[in-house]
Amino acid sequence: MIIAITALKGGVGKTTTAIHLSAYLQQKAPTLLIDADRNRSALIWSREEKLPFFVASQAGATNLIRKYTHIVIDTKARPEAEEFKDLAQGSDLLIVPTTPNHLDLDATFKAVEQLTPLNVNYKILLTKVDARTRSGEDARRALEEAQLPLFKAEIPLLVAFERASQKGVIIRDYSDPRSHVAWLRYKAVGQEVLP
Ligand SMILES: Nc1ncnc2c1ncn2[C@@H]1O[C@H](COP(=O)(O)OP(=O)(O)OP(=O)(O)O)[C@@H](O)[C@H]1O
Numbered sequence: 043m044i045i046a047i048t049a050l051k052g053g054v055g056k057t058t059t060a061i062h063l064s065a066y067l068q069q070k071a072p073t074l075l076i077d078a079d080r081n082r083s084a085l086i087w088s089r090e091e092k093l094p095f096f097v098a099s100q101a102g103a104t105n106l107i108r109k110y111t112h113i114v115i116d117t118k119a120r121p122e123a124e125e126f127k128d129l130a131q132g133s134d135l136l137i138v139p140t141t142p143n144h145l146d147l148d149a150t151f152k153a154v155e156q157l158t159p160l161n162v163n164y165k166i167l168l169t170k171v172d173a174r175t176r177s178g179e180d181a182r183r184a185l186e187e188a189q190l191p192l193f194k195a196e197i198p199l200l201v202a203f204e205r206a207s208q209k210g211v212i213i214r215d216y217s218d219p220r221s222h223v224a225w226l227r228y229k230a231v232g233q234e235v236l237p
């Protein structure tokens with residue numbers, strides 16, 4: 043399965059989602075994460091070789107692709123319209139992470155406007171949901187009212203995600219009391235993608 047993680051906004055959790063979805067898929071079958079962002083965030087995360095799957099750059103992936111069952115592609119923020127279209131048409135599923143922040147949601151609705159005429163398979167994922175506010179519920183309601191495809195699972199706002207990336211591990215392998223619950227959320231996302 044080829045899954046691309048994309049959004050018109052930066053900082054919405056694309057790389058964090060790509061990393062954790064790859065970790066889930068790797069439990070099912072060999073999974074390659076392609077870092078197609080010039081910032082090389084996923085490659086930097088993988089530098090210490092503590093991730094349970096392989097990360098390659100776009101240029102370095104050519105020879106590897108056929109060896110893997112699942113391919114996850116992490117992309118840069120704000121892709122050009124043509125790039126967005128290519129990515130959508132070249133993947134089995136496009137995951138569009140968004141935080142409940144209204145600017146991020148607005149960008150998500152704009153992404154949907156671009157995706158709808160392409161007739162591609164996409165699904166929106168709510169990320170960085172702050173349990174102390176109702177913003178997550180409000181965002182979910184707005185997306186549901188617009189009848190957009192949305193993951194049932196959502197990702198909580200948790201500093202441990204940032205710490206895990208600094209340590210070069212996935213959240214499951216980061217020692218924090220809330221890490222296990224946070225991993226279960228990404229696992230639930232994975233189960234919606236591939237049960
Ligand atoms: N659920 C979360 N809770 C708290 N912090 C998070 C969460 N997900 C991601 N972050 C942090 O938010 C920042 C942006 O996340 P990430 O790099 O995954 O987003 P991105 O969409 O890939 O960004 P970019 O557009 O720069 O590539 C990072 O510092 C990351 O550690």
Ligand SMILES: [Mg+2]
Pocket residue numbers: 056057058079083116117
């Ligand atoms: Mg990124």
